[in-house]
Amino acid sequence: MSDVAKLAGVGTMTVSRVLNGNVHVTEETRARVLEAIAELNYMPNEVARSLRDQRTRQIGIIVPNLHDPFFAMCAQSISIVAKERAYSTVITTSDEDPATEFVEAKRMLRRHIEGLIIIPAQGKSKLRDPEFERTPIVTLDRPVIGSSYDCILTENKRGAQLGVQHLIDHNHRRIAYLGLSAQLWTMKERINGYIAAMEAAKLLPDIHSVTDSPAEMLQTIRQLLAIKTPPTAFFCSNNLTTRNALHALSSLNIKIPDQIAIVGFDDFEMADIIKPAVTVVRQPTDVLGRIAAELLFSRLAEANGIEKAKRIVLPVELVVRDSCGSHGNRLLKKTAV
Amino acid sequence: MSDVAKLAGVGTMTVSRVLNGNVHVTEETRARVLEAIAELNYMPNEVARSLRDQRTRQIGIIVPNLHDPFFAMCAQSISIVAKERAYSTVITTSDEDPATEFVEAKRMLRRHIEGLIIIPAQGKSKLRDPEFERTPIVTLDRPVIGSSYDCILTENKRGAQLGVQHLIDHNHRRIAYLGLSAQLWTMKERINGYIAAMEAAKLLPDIHSVTDSPAEMLQTIRQLLAIKTPPTAFFCSNNLTTRNALHALSSLNIKIPDQIAIVGFDDFEMADIIKPAVTVVRQPTDVLGRIAAELLFSRLAEANGIEKAKRIVLPVELVVRDSCGSHGNRLLKKTAV
DNA sequence: CTGTTAGCGCGTTCAA
DNA sequence: TTGAACGCGCTAACAG
Numbered sequence: 001m002s003d004v005a006k007l008a009g010v011g012t013m014t015v016s017r018v019l020n021g022n023v024h025v026t027e028e029t030r031a032r033v034l035e036a037i038a039e040l041n042y043m044p045n046e047v048a049r050s051l052r053d054q055r056t057r058q059i060g061i062i063v064p065n066l067h068d069p070f071f072a073m074c075a076q077s078i079s080i081v082a083k084e085r086a087y088s089t090v091i092t093t094s095d096e097d098p099a100t101e102f103v104e105a106k107r108m109l110r111r112h113i114e115g116l117i118i119i120p121a122q123g124k125s126k127l128r129d130p131e132f133e134r135t136p137i138v139t140l141d142r143p144v145i146g147s148s149y150d151c152i153l154t155e156n157k158r159g160a161q162l163g164v165q166h167l168i169d170h171n172h173r174r175i176a177y178l179g180l181s182a183q184l185w186t187m188k189e190r191i192n193g194y195i196a197a198m199e200a201a202k203l204l205p206d207i208h209s210v211t212d213s214p215a216e217m218l219q220t221i222r223q224l225l226a227i228k229t230p231p232t233a234f235f236c237s238n239n240l241t242t243r244n245a246l247h248a249l250s251s252l253n254i255k256i257p258d259q260i261a262i263v264g265f266d267d268f269e270m271a272d273i274i275k276p277a278v279t280v281v282r283q284p285t286d287v288l289g290r291i292a293a294e295l296l297f298s299r300l301a302e303a304n305g306i307e308k309a310k311r312i313v314l315p316v317e318l319v320v321r322d323s324c325g326s327h328g329n330r331l332l333k334k335t336a337v
Numbered sequence: 338m339s340d341v342a343k344l345a346g347v348g349t350m351t352v353s354r355v356l357n358g359n360v361h362v363t364e365e366t367r368a369r370v371l372e373a374i375a376e377l378n379y380m381p382n383e384v385a386r387s388l389r390d391q392r393t394r395q396i397g398i399i400v401p402n403l404h405d406p407f408f409a410m411c412a413q414s415i416s417i418v419a420k421e422r423a424y425s426t427v428i429t430t431s432d433e434d435p436a437t438e439f440v441e442a443k444r445m446l447r448r449h450i451e452g453l454i455i456i457p458a459q460g461k462s463k464l465r466d467p468e469f470e471r472t473p474i475v476t477l478d479r480p481v482i483g484s485s486y487d488c489i490l491t492e493n494k495r496g497a498q499l500g501v502q503h504l505i506d507h508n509h510r511r512i513a514y515l516g517l518s519a520q521l522w523t524m525k526e527r528i529n530g531y532i533a534a535m536e537a538a539k540l541l542p543d544i545h546s547v548t549d550s551p552a553e554m555l556q557t558i559r560q561l562l563a564i565k566t567p568p569t570a571f572f573c574s575n576n577l578t579t580r581n582a583l584h585a586l587s588s589l590n591i592k593i594p595d596q597i598a599i600v601g602f603d604d605f606e607m608a609d610i611i612k613p614a615v616t617v618v619r620q621p622t623d624v625l626g627r628i629a630a631e632l633l634f635s636r637l638a639e640a641n642g643i644e645k646a647k648r649i650v651l652p653v654e655l656v657v658r659d660s661c662g663s664h665g666n667r668l669l670k671k672t673a674v
Numbered sequence: 675c676t677g678t679t680a681g682c683g684c685g686t687t688c689a690a
Numbered sequence: 691t692t693g694a695a696c697g698c699g700c701t702a703a704c705a706g
Contacts, residue, residue, distance in 0.1 A: 047387045047683080051700095073404055089429065273607075381699085388682050388683070
């Protein structure tokens, strides 16, 4: 900057002023400064500015991973909002590990990001330490239990109820639940929804938690179908489970929906291309991130008011396709239930 | 920091020293300092450190978007490498627009990121301005033509040849190419591969570029199949095209591979679940990002040697599944062509 | 082994 | 309208 000042024959302050444009500067000197800037193609140093202002204009995002399209979508919508406000986003992954999450969150704090949006990793969160108190944090998709962070969620329980009820409406009575570890908050909620729907219909819950391994899913399903009165329908509680289940059923050569009906939680790209197209409970994936980002920015704008934590729950919807039988193949004929 | 120093009854330099641990400090004072740090739960200010050292320990990543799993995967593998080296990653999207890309890249430069990894947006790149000369840049998936940036690519042309040849080997003679705008570098390369394979077999190329709109794809395919001697096979040049084509064929109720055979470029999650499973040319998606990141870090480590730009081309492979006919439906019977 | 000085690049404060 | 001095938090270089 001093180079620019020298070249323009002015003080650094004048340069600073034309850059920020708040204060009046003579047209003439202003022009000279601009010229000097162009000639040296000078760029202001945002690091110095951050240090000076105590504002980095950066927010942090921590997601379990980016290969899950759900998380990637969240990250994308957040970063779009940030871009609109001329903020940068520092993004990293926790690998679904609270320890990594903690380390990365602290790294961001040291970097003085102004706010943090986190999809908390599975397990007991280490985010409750006092050093996290001073920076606004919004959690997404899952809460940090016992924390006072803002939180954006979807209707997990109701969504599961919706999906299971759909199966019940199609006269299924033995409906098995398939999902990831019940440690995960979202899984717990969906299990609750499943149980609620089953009990309301006086049916027996049948819950199976598996890992993300396709092999394990195959094994689980094989066993499930080997019993004397096997389930006639599966409720899969997230898109990875749905995928693995479809995979397993495919390799076991089991027909959907004739032999097994399926409803999945969370929509996915190929859901309507697969034969048969899969009926799912859809979450408003893109809205989720946007809302979270907007909430965070409103926190940053707050004078200093310690408004109490908000919890926003977004609605889900049932997308009926062809994996539950009664609708048959939409391209052929429809049969009422 | 001065608070810590005061509380521990030492100078700030001593605090700095115990933090960095390079220089000897008496065990006793060291303990006092550590204690003070813990009591105040002090965290070093990375912004100040960045300003001081002229090193931000941040790298930037710009991808067209994050909802494309290919781009998301690249971002993820890069950020994993960064994490290993205690670097943060600033990630943003160009929305496939060179102007946005330029703005975001400059924002990152002002922030003094140490290096930049970019999947260049479609169109004429504005990244050639002189301000980009001082920061190491690695481009990914697509080159910036005429630039001297390092570049990590995959075998686009050979991949397309492989895929088309596979179709030819299955006795297809009228093979249509379906892809996005030929403006895109990768598309051009794949078209070249397609043409090369067709001409080598003395067949007539039949190229159709469409947008990413499913409706337009439907329209295109409908027209294609309406002619007197319609194609018997499609080569789809990226996963979006493949998806849209599958969608269209599904809604036109056309059987794969009986009526149309399909090969796609770029593998995708559901490719082996769809009936029939789709034969694709697979790119080493995860390796791509890792290599790019490692190359960037090696650039950062270079004393100042202006080593000449590297261009690394990663191999692709053909993954044969069931969408080309001769293998028939693996689960039923096989019919030789 | 430890403290002091100085400066990274910028912008607020105060004078001119 | 413009400039000079100071400090944001940190650490290399030099005393002590």
